[in-house]
Amino acid sequence: MKLNWHRLTVHTKYPFTIARPGASVDGTAVNRIIVELEHDGIVGRGEAAPSPFYNQSLDTVEATLRQVGPLLGDDPYQIGPIVDRLLARFDDQRATVAALDEALHDWVGQRLGVPVWRLLGLNGTDCPPTSMTVGIAELDLIARKTREAAGFHIIKVKVGTPNDEAVLATVRENAPAGCKVRVDANCGWSADEAVDRIQALRPFDLEMIEQPIPPHQYDALRRITQTVGLPIITDEDSCRPADVVKLAGIVTGINIKLSKCGGIRQAFDMIRLARNLGLQVMLGCMVETSVGISAIAQLAPLADYVDLDGHLLLADDPFTGPTLQDGVVAPPDRPGLGIGRA
Numbered sequence: 001m002k003l004n005w006h007r008l009t010v011h012t013k014y015p016f017t018i019a020r021p022g023a024s025v026d027g028t029a030v031n032r033i034i035v036e037l038e039h040d041g042i043v044g045r046g047e048a049a050p051s052p053f054y055n056q057s058l059d060t061v062e063a064t065l066r067q068v069g070p071l072l073g074d075d076p077y078q079i080g081p082i083v084d085r086l087l088a089r090f091d092d093q094r095a096t097v098a099a100l101d102e103a104l105h106d107w108v109g110q111r112l113g114v115p116v117w118r119l120l121g122l123n124g125t126d127c128p129p130t131s132m133t134v135g136i137a138e139l140d141l142i143a144r145k146t147r148e149a150a151g152f153h154i155i156k157v158k159v160g161t162p163n164d165e166a167v168l169a170t171v172r173e174n175a176p177a178g179c180k181v182r183v184d185a186n187c188g189w190s191a192d193e194a195v196d197r198i199q200a201l202r203p204f205d206l207e208m209i210e211q212p213i214p215p216h217q218y219d220a221l222r223r224i225t226q227t228v229g230l231p232i233i234t235d236e237d238s239c240r241p242a243d244v245v246k247l248a249g250i251v252t253g254i255n256i257k258l259s260k261c262g263g264i265r266q267a268f269d270m271i272r273l274a275r276n277l278g279l280q281v282m283l284g285c286m287v288e289t290s291v292g293i294s295a296i297a298q299l300a301p302l303a304d305y306v307d308l309d310g311h312l313l314l315a316d317d318p319f320t321g322p323t324l325q326d327g328v329v330a331p332p333d334r335p336g337l338g339i340g341r342a
């Protein structure tokens with residue numbers, strides 16, 4: 001297999017801000033690496049979306065890619081053993097492993113002439129609607145972003161600032177009637193204040209709360225889940241399959257992202273594990289191009305909650321892939337990941 005990659009800078013339509021430091025978007029600039037695996041005349045693509053929160057950067061992605069050659073072998077069908085070898089050596093660089101896993105799936109699907117969702121035994125036409133994210137911003141911009149999201153059935157609001165109630169009032173004022181509103185605190189509340197902060201937001205009729213507090217505080221998460229009576233979904237707490245076991249019986253569900261877990265194969269494992277442990281499943285993304293979104297969208301039929309809007313936040317996505325119809329982001333009915341050029 002021949003491995004190539006290149007850096008890519010794309011831009012969000014609006015500056016993108018969340019509650020915690022370490023966001024992977026700097027103002028409007030989004031720096032990603034597109035990986036290409038070539039074998040037998042077919043090129044499979046994947047996207048690395050490194051996050052400073054997980055000690056990853058473009059430099060660590062490239063340093064990893066320079067070392068993976070001997071671990072790839074020469075048979076792209078061997079996705080399982082290849083991903084296992086990559087994770088054994090580069091567990092802290094799972095955004096890079098994810099890009100390679102995506103490229104392998106893309107290659108195999110193209111070679112066999114079937115979409116990846118078919119390879120996985122799924123129905124790609126049966127996906128829940130996605131939320132559209134409204135990041136932290138001044139209230140007039142929040143109002144504008146909310147009105148622009150009118151075609152979506154769910155709005156996801158980034159909270160975790162002292163301004164949360166005013167933000168949600170603005171969203172509710174500008175959102176269509178019947179629109180669901182979910183919130184993501186991105187670890188922005190302390191374990192002591194989280195319950196009170198969530199109760200203060202109850203009048204805004206929330207669908208669920210994502211990652212209220214910083215990770216690894218399992219007793220506090222259990223108490224919050226038992227007290228507030230709303231679904232609590234982890235994100236920063238649910239990175240690897242082993243995390244799923246720790247969260248069973250503590251929270252309502254887990255948000256899975258390819259860049260956190262190491263790709264489609266790991267995500268599929270996490271989904272099955274979560275189901276067997278009685279946890280709900282959300283699929284999420286970083287701000288990324290249609291390459292990365294098309295990869296995770298292959299799994300969307302398995303999700304209770306979908307938050308796959310990363311490519312829709314971009315002003316200059318150079319790729320095509322996922323379809324968007326009536327607020328549903330779905331994988332395309334094309335071989336592999338179905339990626340094209342915009």
Ligand SMILES: [Mg+2]
Pocket residue numbers: 184186210211235236255284
């Ligand atoms: Mg989140």
